[in-house]
Amino acid sequence: MTVSSSSSMDHPQLATTNSDLPTTILATVASTHNILLLVLFFFLAYLLKCIYALFIYPYHVSPLRHLPTPKENHHWLLGQMITLLSTPWMPYLYREWSRDCPDAPFLRILKIGQSETLIPNTITAYREVLQTKNDCFVKSEESRNGAAMVIGDGLPWAHGDDHRARRAVLNKLFAPQRMKACVPKIKAKAEQLCRTLAAKQSVPGDAVTVETELWKAVLDVGGIKSMGVDLDHLGSDASPLHEIFSATMRPSIRGHIERWTVTHLPFKQYLPLEAFSEFVRKCATARSVIRKHVQARRRAVNRGEKARDDADVLQAMVEATGLWDDEQVVEYILNFMVLGHDTTACTLVWALDTLARRQDIQDRLRKEINEMEEQSWAEIDRAHFLENFMREVLRVHCPVGWIPMVAACDVEISGVLVPKNTTLNLCPAMVNLKPEIWGPDAEEFDPDRWDRLEGEAGSAYAFATFHNGPRVCIGKALTLMELKMVIVELVSQFKMETDMEPLGLETPSFTLKPKQTLQLRLFDA
Numbered sequence: 001m002t003v004s005s006s007s008s009m010d011h012p013q014l015a016t017t018n019s020d021l022p023t024t025i026l027a028t029v030a031s032t033h034n035i036l037l038l039v040l041f042f043f044l045a046y047l048l049k050c051i052y053a054l055f056i057y058p059y060h061v062s063p064l065r066h067l068p069t070p071k072e073n074h075h076w077l078l079g080q081m082i083t084l085l086s087t088p089w090m091p092y093l094y095r096e097w098s099r100d101c102p103d104a105p106f107l108r109i110l111k112i113g114q115s116e117t118l119i120p121n122t123i124t125a126y127r128e129v130l131q132t133k134n135d136c137f138v139k140s141e142e143s144r145n146g147a148a149m150v151i152g153d154g155l156p157w158a159h160g161d162d163h164r165a166r167r168a169v170l171n172k173l174f175a176p177q178r179m180k181a182c183v184p185k186i187k188a189k190a191e192q193l194c195r196t197l198a199a200k201q202s203v204p205g206d207a208v209t210v211e212t213e214l215w216k217a218v219l220d221v222g223g224i225k226s227m228g229v230d231l232d233h234l235g236s237d238a239s240p241l242h243e244i245f246s247a248t249m250r251p252s253i254r255g256h257i258e259r260w261t262v263t264h265l266p267f268k269q270y271l272p273l274e275a276f277s278e279f280v281r282k283c284a285t286a287r288s289v290i291r292k293h294v295q296a297r298r299r300a301v302n303r304g305e306k307a308r309d310d311a312d313v314l315q316a317m318v319e320a321t322g323l324w325d326d327e328q329v330v331e332y333i334l335n336f337m338v339l340g341h342d343t344t345a346c347t348l349v350w351a352l353d354t355l356a357r358r359q360d361i362q363d364r365l366r367k368e369i370n371e372m373e374e375q376s377w378a379e380i381d382r383a384h385f386l387e388n389f390m391r392e393v394l395r396v397h398c399p400v401g402w403i404p405m406v407a408a409c410d411v412e413i414s415g416v417l418v419p420k421n422t423t424l425n426l427c428p429a430m431v432n433l434k435p436e437i438w439g440p441d442a443e444e445f446d447p448d449r450w451d452r453l454e455g456e457a458g459s460a461y462a463f464a465t466f467h468n469g470p471r472v473c474i475g476k477a478l479t480l481m482e483l484k485m486v487i488v489e490l491v492s493q494f495k496m497e498t499d500m501e502p503l504g505l506e507t508p509s510f511t512l513k514p515k516q517t518l519q520l521r522l523f524d525a
């Protein structure tokens with residue numbers, strides 16, 4: 001008793017604990033029970049939400065449920081995702097699906113968790129999204145998270161008045177007068193390309209790979225227009241930006257999976273993902289290369305150095321007060337270089353592949369080029385068959401797969417009410433190949449079709465490669481100038497042939513890339 005009492009007095013807390021023990025245990029059990037009930041409640045609520053999202057909403061509730069939705073190979077959880085990922089080039093699949101409902105304004109695709117994505121399927125729907133109701137559509141934050149690290153957080157993610165103000169400054173740089181200033185530099189690059197390819201052969205007619213040189217030449221032109229410097233990747237084996245862009249734009253399957261995973265997870269930079277860490281390092285190096293040029297130009301502008309006639313994108317951005325700080329300039333320049341690099345280089349590869357296989361087309365082009373007096377830009381720009389050829393390459397081999405957008409408000413498109421937050425995938429490559437627009441021979445390569453366009457094929461929206469409206473590709477004029485000048489130089493110097501089987505497609509890929517490296521036999525023309 002004494003001991004117990006003295007113990008209680010010495011340790012009052014212990015005494016309380018001992019006397020309340022059953023109550024405490026009961027309270028603990030009750031609270032554990034409550035927690036379990038709560039967990040069960042949340043689990044059931046989540047389960048119901050999943051059942052609703054997977055089996056009820058898309059088929060019985062969604063206002064978009066009446067739109068044509070492909071049914072084959074549809075998975076209850078992943079929707080069409082497996083089919084989409086296993087197809088070599090998504091636009092070809094969209095085109096197949098579109099055949100069953102050619103006049104429907106949209107196709108509806110169900111993806112992971114049966115989430116809905118709309119594909120505009122007619123020229124009218126396309127025009128409304130790109131032009132008349134364009135302000136209602138924005139690039140998604142998800143696309144920004146997934147892509148901006150590689151391609152630069154640039155113009156594609158600016159919206160509304162902000163986009164208009166920035167675009168007004170940048171548009172001036174791609175006006176015809178400004179573009180003329182690029183002609184001598186692009187011509188010099190095209191000549192350097194021809195010399196480099198010729199030097200790869202031990203004797204004329206040797207099969208040489210051309211891809212790396214084409215990619216490097218295009219990147220050099222990108223550097224000239226964006227930053228006013230010839231980075232001369234073409235003349236050098238050590239080409240940091242070329243290596244970085246090739247790696248970041250062509251990830252391995254593992255790289256694709258890791259990138260996709262981290263896009264959807266926070267703290268991406270701290271995750272122990274090998275391919276992703278390497279990718280993060282490369283993206284940082286690309287930015288540091290560009291940053292040096294931005295800083296040098298900022299110092300020059302601060303010293304009062306004025307823009308030249310052939311002002312580049314960098315100069316315009318550094319001079320435009322209040323629109324870009326220097327880190328944003330780095331992002332925008334990276335964006336210009338990456339967007340212009342892959343798309344234009346892929347197109348050039350397909351153009352040369354076509355010429356090497358179609359001697360009839362090559363001969364007609366050469367004839368037209370030989371009839372020019374001095375191969376000036378004015379003559380090249382006027383060349384009718386060259387224009388038709390280039391358009392047909394860009395139509396049939398449209399390098400852009402799809403462009404994701406999101407409805408920023410409820411909006412009616414071609415009689416369909418598209419609710420706010422709906423995801424759209426715009427697919428220029430599908431529009432370019434629709435038989436309802438281009439006729440039954442839509443998939444054939446025929447440059448002369450451009451002389452006999454009828455019906456919808458005559459609409460600006462039928463040739464969707466660069467899109468149209470306020471977000472039309474800002475680099476369109478540069479691309480056409482560069483492609484035409486390089487083709488003129490190559491065709492006037494070389495007769496091109498190839499022994500390769502028809503090229504396959506690289507999978508997975510963001511742009512329409514050949515799987516194999518193109519080899520050409522070059523003979524003196």
Ligand code: HEM
Pocket residue numbers: 154155156157167225335336337339340341343344347398399400403428464465466467470471472473474475476478479
């Ligand atoms: C074959 C070559 C090219 C193709 C097929 C192409 C295609 C496109 C397309 C379809 C868009 C519109 C995206 C949208 O609707 O939001 C676009 C936008 C853009 N392109 Fe290109 N492009 C090419 C070359 C270039 C070049 C050389 C540059 C750089 C000088 C460039 C820079 C951009 C930029 C910055 C945008 C965003 C424009 C904006 O949102 O206002 N592109 N491109």
